Structures are given as C-alpha cells and as structure tokens.
Amino acid sequence: MSTFIDLYNYWIFIFLMMIGFYIVIAQGNLVKKIIGLNIFQTAVFLLYISMGKVKGGTAPIIVAGDASYSNPLPHVLILTAIVVGVATTALAMALIIRIRKAYGTIEEQDIHEQDASL
Amino acid sequence: MISSHLPVLQVILPLIAAPLCVLLRRSSLLWLLSFSASLGAMVIAWLLLQQAGSSGVISYILGGWAAPWGIEYRIDTLNAYVLLIVTAISSVVLLAAKKSIEQEVPQQHWPMFYASYLLCLTGLLGITATADAFNVFVFLEISSLSSYALISLGRDRRALTASYQYLVMGTIGATFILIGIGLLYMLTGTLNMNDLAQRLPAVAQTKTMLSAFAFLFVGISLKLALFPLHLWLPNAYTYAPSIVSAFLAGTATKVAVYVLLRFIFTVFGADYAFSVLPLAEILMLLGVAAILFASLSAIYQDNIKRLFAYSSVAQLGYITLGISFLSVSGLSATLLHLFNHALMKAALFMALACLLYRQGGVKFSHVKGLGRQMPWTFMAIVIGGLSLVGVPLTVGFISKWYLILAAIEQGHFVLVAIILFGSLLALVYVWRIVEQGFFSASDDHTDVKEAPLSLLLPTWLLVLANIWFGIDTSLTVGVAEHTAHWLLELPAPVMPGATP
Numbered sequence: 101m102s103t104f105i106d107l108y109n110y111w112i113f114i115f116l117m118m119i120g121f122y123i124v125i126a127q128g129n130l131v132k133k134i135i136g137l138n139i140f141q142t143a144v145f146l147l148y149i150s151m152g153k154v155k156g157g158t159a160p161i162i163v164a165g166d167a168s169y170s171n172p173l174p175h176v177l178i179l180t181a182i183v184v185g186v187a188t189t190a191l192a193m194a195l196i197i198r199i200r201k202a203y204g205t206i207e208e209q210d211i212h213e214q215d216a217s218l
Numbered sequence: 219m220i221s222s223h224l225p226v227l228q229v230i231l232p233l234i235a236a237p238l239c240v241l242l243r244r245s246s247l248l249w250l251l252s253f254s255a256s257l258g259a260m261v262i263a264w265l266l267l268q269q270a271g272s273s274g275v276i277s278y279i280l281g282g283w284a285a286p287w288g289i290e291y292r293i294d295t296l297n298a299y300v301l302l303i304v305t306a307i308s309s310v311v312l313l314a315a316k317k318s319i320e321q322e323v324p325q326q327h328w329p330m331f332y333a334s335y336l337l338c339l340t341g342l343l344g345i346t347a348t349a350d351a352f353n354v355f356v357f358l359e360i361s362s363l364s365s366y367a368l369i370s371l372g373r374d375r376r377a378l379t380a381s382y383q384y385l386v387m388g389t390i391g392a393t394f395i396l397i398g399i400g401l402l403y404m405l406t407g408t409l410n411m412n413d414l415a416q417r418l419p420a421v422a423q424t425k426t427m428l429s430a431f432a433f434l435f436v437g438i439s440l441k442l443a444l445f446p447l448h449l450w451l452p453n454a455y456t457y458a459p460s461i462v463s464a465f466l467a468g469t470a471t472k473v474a475v476y477v478l479l480r481f482i483f484t485v486f487g488a489d490y491a492f493s494v495l496p497l498a499e500i501l502m503l504l505g506v507a508a509i510l511f512a513s514l515s516a517i518y519q520d521n522i523k524r525l526f527a528y529s530s531v532a533q534l535g536y537i538t539l540g541i542s543f544l545s546v547s548g549l550s551a552t553l554l555h556l557f558n559h560a561l562m563k564a565a566l567f568m569a570l571a572c573l574l575y576r577q578g579g580v581k582f583s584h585v586k587g588l589g590r591q592m593p594w595t596f597m598a599i600v601i602g603g604l605s606l607v608g609v610p611l612t613v614g615f616i617s618k619w620y621l622i623l624a625a626i627e628q629g630h631f632v633l634v635a636i637i638l639f640g641s642l643l644a645l646v647y648v649w650r651i652v653e654q655g656f657f658s659a660s661d662d663h664t665d666v667k668e669a670p671l672s673l674l675l676p677t678w679l680l681v682l683a684n685i686w687f688g689i690d691t692s693l694t695v696g697v698a699e700h701t702a703h704w705l706l707e708l709p710a711p712v713m714p715g716a717t718p
Contacts, residue, residue, distance in 0.1 A: 124386060137389055144396055151404045174403065177352055181396060184359045188389050191363055195370055195382045202375035211379055 109150040116143035128208040130199065134192045141185045148178040221265070225278035225291040228262040228301065229344045231255045236336035240329050249316040252332045256312050256339060260305035267298040267697070277349075285349070286410035292349035296553075296701045300346045300476045303557050307468035307564050308339050313676035315461045318571050322459045323371050331371060335465070337364040342473045349411045351399045351485070354477060355392065358441070361473075362388045365466060369458040380453035387440060387450045394437030401430035402485075414485050428494055434481055435495070442474035444538060445508035448531045455527035460571030463523060467530055468564035472556045475537055479552075482541075483705040492544060501542035506636055508535025513643035517650070522573075522580045525647055526566050529606060532640065533559045536621060539633070543624045549702035550695070551620035557694050558613035561687065562605040565680035569598040572669035572677060582654050589656035591666040594674050596655045598681045603648030605684045608641045612688040616695070 104111075116139055123136025152174035160172040200206050203214055220227070235255035242248050269276055270293050278291040293301075315335075323331050341361025345354055366388070370381035403409055405426055406417040421427055436447075443451040451471075455463045482491045491497055512531035519525040533555065540552030570580050572595040577584040589596045605612035618637060625633040668674070687694055 121390075124390065130382065133386060137386060140390070141393055144393055144400065147397065148400050151400065174400075177403075180352075180356055184356070184363075184392075187363055188359070188385065191366055192382065192385055195366070195378055195385065198370070199375075199378045199382065202378055215376060215379070 109146065113143050113147045113150070116140075116146065130196045130206040130208065131193075133208075134189060134196070137192070138185065138189060141181070141188075145178050145182060145185075148174040148181070223278070224262050224266055224269075225276060225293050225347055226280060228259040228266070228305070229340055229347055231258045231262070232336040232343070233340040236333045236340065239333040239336065242329060245316060245320055245328055248328055248332045249312070252315070252336055253309065253312045255336060256305060256309045259339070259343060260302070260309045263298065263301035263305045266293050267295065267302050269293070270295045270298040271697070271700070286408045286413040289353055290349045290410055290412075291347045292412070293347060294701075295697055295704065296479065297346045297476065299553070299697050299701060300473065300556065301343060303472055303560050304339070304342050304346065304469045307560050308465060310676050310679055311461060311465045311468070311564060311568065313679070314568060314571060314673045317670055317672045318461050318575060319459065321575055322373060322461075327371060331368070331459075334364040334367045335462075337361075338368060338465075338470075342469055345473050346476055351402065351409045351411060351414065353409075355396050355399060358392055358395065358477075361470070362392060362441075365462075365470060368462045368466075369454050371462070372457040372459050374457045376453065377457035380450075380457045384450040384454045387447075391437045391440030391447075394433045394440070396437075398430045398432075398434035398437060401426050401433065405430070411480070411485050415487065418486065418490070422490055431486055431491065431494065435478075435497075438474055438478045438481065441471075442478060442538075443471055443531055443534055445504050445512065445531060445535060448508070448512070448534075451531060452524055452527040455530065455567075456521060456524040460523075460567060460574050463527075464564050464567035464571060467526075467567050468560040471530070471534055472560055475534070475552070475556060479541070479705065488544060488706065498542045498544060501538045502633075505535040505537075505539035505542060506633070508532055508538070509636060509640040510643075513640055513647070516647045517643060519647075520581055522582065522585065522651060523567070523570055525651075526563065526570070529644065529647065530559075530563055532644075533563070533606075536617070536637070536640070539637075540621055540624065543628060544706070545624055545627060546699065546702045546706060546708065547620050547627060548624035549705055550698040551617055551624055553698035553701055554620055554694055555617035557698075558605075558617045558684075558687065561613055561680060561684050562602050565598060565677060565684055566602040566606070568673070568677040568680060569595050569602060572598075572673045575669055575673055576666050582650070585651070585654050586658045587655070588666060589652075592668050594678070595669050596652075598674075598677050599651060599655070600648075601681050601684060603644075603651065605688070607644045607648060610688075611685060613684050613694075614688075616688060616691055620698075 120136045120140030120143060124133050124140065127133050127136060152171040154168055154170045157168045157170040160169040196206055203211050205211060232255045235251055238251060239248055242251065276293040279285060280289045319328065319331055338361050341357045341364065344357030348354060348357065366381050366385045369384060370378055402414060405421045406414055408414055408417060418427065440447045455467060482488060509532050512528045512535065516525045516528035519528060537552050537555050540548045540555065573580050573585060605614040608614040608618035618641065622634050622637055
C-alpha cells in the first residue's frame with residue numbers, strides 16, 4: 101500500500117494520460133480532440149519532471165556546502181517537448197480554422213457526411 | 219577541415235536554407251536555393267557512405283561536448299545508406315517541383331512550401347544521423363510538423379482533414395516515443411544510444427524496460443504506417459500536392475523503418491527485443507496482413523494516387539516481413555526494399571504528378587485512353603508498376619528475390635506463396651491502370667498533350683534508376699548485405715570499393 105502511495109506521481113501521470121487519450125478517441129469535435137491531445141502530452145511532461153526530482157534535493161544551483169540537488173536534465177528535455185507541444189497545437193488550430201472555412205463545421209461527423217455526399 | 223564536419227553539415231544545409239526561403243519571392247530563386255541545399259546534402263551523404271564503408275563508424279561530437287553528455291552524431295553504413303536514399307529522392311523530386319508547384323499551390327504559399335519541404339528534409343536527415351535518443355524525438359517532430367503543413371497545401375479540401383488526422387495520429391505516435399525514451403532515461407540516466415546499449419543489459423529484467431520497448435515499438439509503428447496503424451497514410455498521400463506525395467512516399471516511412479531497426483538492433487539488442495516480445499511473430503503477421511489487405515484495398519480504389527498509397531502500405535509489409543526473419547538475407551531484403559521501394563514509389567508518384575499537371579485529377583475517369591496522348595508518362599507508370607510487381611530487370615525483383623530466399627531458408631513456404639500472391643495482386647492493380655490508359659477508348663481527352671519536359675525528365679530519371687539498380691546491384695546489395703551482417707553482429711563481408 102505504501103509503495104502505491106509513494107508512486108502517486110506516476111499514478112497521476114497514467115490517469116491524465118488515459119483521460120487525454122480517451123478524449124482524442126471519443127470526442128467528435130476537432131477542438132476538443134486537440135484539448136485531449138494536450139492533456140495527453142502534459143501527462144508526459146509530468147512524467148519527465150517528476151523523474152528528475154531527488155527527495156530533499158534543492159534547485160541545481162552551486163551553493164556552499166554539500167547539498168543534494170534535483171536532476172535538471174529532464175526539465176531541460178521537457179522544455180523542448182513543451183515547445184513542440186505548443187507548435188503542434190498552433191498548427192492544429194490553424195488547420196481547424198481552415199477546415200471550418202472549407203466545410204462550415206468542426207464536427208467530425210458532419211465533415212464525413214459532407215465528404216461522403218460528394 | 220570541412221570533411222570532418224560532414225555528419226552535421228548535411229543536416230545544417232537544409233536547416234539554414236529553409237528560413238532563407240521565406241525571404242525570397244521568385245519561384246526560380248526559391249527552387250534554385252532548395253535544390254542546391256538538397257543536392258549538397260546528397261553529395262555529403264554519398265561521401266559519408268564512402269567514409270563509413272572504408273573506415274567504419276564516424277563519430278561527430280556537436281559543439282565539442284563529449285558524448286554521452288553532449289549530442290553525438292554517429293554515421294555507420296546503415297544510416298549513411300538511409301541518408302543517401304532520403305537526399306537522392308528529395309533532390310530528384312525537387313527537380314520537378316518548380317513546374318508542379320507553380321500549378322498546384324497558390325503563389326503566396328510558394329516560399330512556405332519550400333521552407334516546409336526543407337525543414338521536413340532537415341528532420342528526416344537529423345533523425346537518421348543522430349545517436350541521441352531524445353534528438354530523434356526532436357527531429358521527428360520537426361519533420362512531422364512540416365509534413366502536416368505540406369499535406370494541407372493540397373488543392374482538395376480533404377487535404378485539410380487528411381492533414382489533421384495525420385497530425386493527431388502522428389502526435390500520439392511521437393508522444394509514445396517520448397514516453398519510451400523517458401523510461402529509458404529513468405533506468406539508465408543516459409540518452410546516448412551507444413551508452414544506452416551498454417547500460418540496458420543490467421536492467422533487462424525490469425518491467426520498466428519492457429514497457430519502454432513496447433511504447434517505442436508502437437510509437438515507431440504508427441510513424442511507419444505498420445498495418446493496422448496505417449490509417450493516416452492513404453488520405454495523406456492522396457490529397458497532398460503530388461510533389462509532396464512523391465517525397466513522403468520515398469522518404470518518411472523509410473526513415474521510420476530505420477528508427478525501428480536502430481532501436482531494435484543497436485539500442486535494445488536483437489536478443490532482448492525478440493525474446494521479451496514475440497516480435498518476430500508480430501512483425502510477420504502484421505507484415506502478411508499488410509501485404510494481403512492493403513493490396514486488396516488497392517485493387518478497389520477509384521483514385522490512382524490512393525491506389526498507390528495502399529500499395530505503399532503493402533510494400534511496408536514486405537519490409538517488416540524481412541525484419542521478422544532475423545537472418546542476413548531477411549534483413550538484406552528489408553534494406554534493399556527501403557532503397558528499391560523509395561525508387562519505384564517516387565517514380566510512380568512523379569508520373570502521377572505529370573498526369574495531374576495535364577488533367578487536374580488522377581481518377582480512372584481522368585486517364586481513359588490517355589496512353590496514346592501521354593505515352594512517356596504511361597510508359598513510366600508501366601515500368602514503375604512492373605517494378606512494383608517484381609519483374610526481373612527491375613529493382614522490385616531484387617528485393618523480392620532476397621525476401622523469398624530468406625523465407626525458403628527458414629522453411630516458411632506459406633510465406634513464399636503469400637509473397638508471390640502479393641505480387642499477383644500488384645499485377646492486378648497495375649493492370650487496371652494500363653487497361654484504362656491503353657485499351658479504353660475515350661473521345662474526351664483527344665487534345666491532351668504529353669507532360670512538359672521538366673516533369674518528365676525527373677520521372678524518367680527515377681524510372682531508369684529502377685532499371686539500372688535492377689541490373690547493377692553492386693551498390694545496393696553490397697551495402698545491404700554488409701549492413702545486415704553488422705546488425706546481426708556477424709563478421710561482415712568487405713564493402714565493395716573499401717580499402718582493406
């Protein structure tokens with residue numbers, strides 16, 4: 101039981117990841133899908149950030165004394181991934197705007213019906 | 219001096235040229251800049267392949283930060299070979315790009331088109347050259363984001379939804395890869411592939427490593443369009459501008475196959491990868507399913523571009539089938555088909571670009587009786603199609619031959635039958651196009667002229683390459699066999715042209 105609670109950060113990661121993934125699959129609205137995708141990606145950011153944490157560790161700055169500090173590398177990595185996530189969201193939004201202009205709707209169902217009736 | 223920087227230079231060249239494109243307005247200048255960047259990268263890739271063949275692995279350390287802390291680029295024959303495929307296809311496709319893009323893409327988007335194209339090339343080359351696992355993810359996203367943008371430039375509005383669908387599936391795949399890399403970092407504290415390979419055996423028993431491998435495998439399979447994760451591919455290839463279809467069909471999935479090979483054989487090790495998961499069975503079954511289902515779907519398509527997109531999924535089935543044998547001839551078949559399939563699909567999609575240029579569409583109704591009006595374009599489709607079927611004297615025969623050899627070696631005679639049946643299905647869908655083009659009379663298209671020379675020349679360059687490499691196999695088979703031995707950690711035969 102205690103290991104279950106000790107690993108709470110990973111449970112949150114899995115929980116969020118599954119929520120995001122479910123939204124991507126289940127939602128028919130293109131914007132909502134992207135929101136789901138964002139939650140999915142954010143969950144992975146949490147995975148990276150929490151894996152760098154050292155218990156009792158400080159920020160990785162040189163200070164007097166022999167302080168233990170958290171691993172800064174995963175944080176740096178995830179900064180890159182956040183930038184990628186922002187770029188993906190921006191591109192998706194731009195696409196959705198153009199889809200809306202072309203189809204007049206952003207519901208997946210309606211788009212399929214319009215394409216099928218061609 | 220410069221020769222020691224070649225591994226990074228081939229990535230930097232298109233990366234610098236991409237933003238410069240945005241500053242230019244004239245179509246010819248844009249084209250010249252992009253083409254020279256791509257051609258430069260191709261020359262470098264050729265030099266790297268020579269170097270890697272003669273002196274083994276080339277290690278390049280970015281910014282003087284020594285590996286495993288800094289980012290390392292490692293060039294061996296495997297990725298030098300993939301680099302050459304990507305840059306060669308990109309350069310030949312670009313030859314035709316000017317004319318085709320001027321017609322298919324509105325003028326205000328030209329600079330963005332070339333910029334995205336070069337960024338996509340940068341990403342693909344970066345994925346291939348790097349030896350840093352996280353770097354793979356970053357370059358993967360560079361190439362993916364730019365390819366979403368490229369696909370959305372298609373004239374049909376369905377290009378937008380195709381691009382959106384690819385974006386969602388591609389991002390899920392890339393995030394899976396990110397999770398896998400994160401778990402590996404958690405276990406070992408390193409991101410350098412070589413370092414990972416040394417440290418992973420110590421933690422091989424953990425469930426974390428198993429899940430890391432599973433996440434990476436699924437993520438890469440999505441990018442590779444492994445059946446049944448191929449759903450994004452047919453729409454993306456169908457509605458993208460023809461130049462983009464030719465470029466992506468020749469390069470993007472090939473690079474994903476390379477990443478799969480790299481992770482299976484270099485990072486995890488074949489022993490681990492094939493024992494913790496039933497990888498041989500998975501790859502074999504999915505490969506066979508891809509060959510059968512995708513080829514059957516191809517037969518029932520009404521749009522020729524879509525037909526060849528499904529055929530691409532089937533060909534990826536042959537490629538993964540080759541990996542599943544875990545033998546020298548199987549892997550050689552995979553590596554050969556990477557090169558050969560890139561050649562034939564690029565040639566076919568370029569021929570479709572010629573058709574689209576004259577007809578504005580590539581449905582069967584558009585090509586009725588066009589064989590007489592556009593003989594060169596149709597001959598290109600016929601030869602490319604024969605190569606797809608695997609007729610002797612074309613490249614398709616070489617890879618099928620090795621694949622069948624690999625199947626016979628292990629006594630899988632059912633697979634031999636399936637491979638031959640797949641070729642038969644390919645013959646059926648290629649024949650449908652020939653029938654429409656040559657034996658179907660139509661009065662609508664009597665005034666149609668042959669495609670312009672600037673489109674035909676690059677197409678025929680690829681078609682002739684299909685025949686050339688089907689007869690003179692010393693380069694492709696030499697590299698493929700050498701690399702297959704090296705991947706399986708067997709004593710490698712000396713590369714042709716290498717100094718002992």
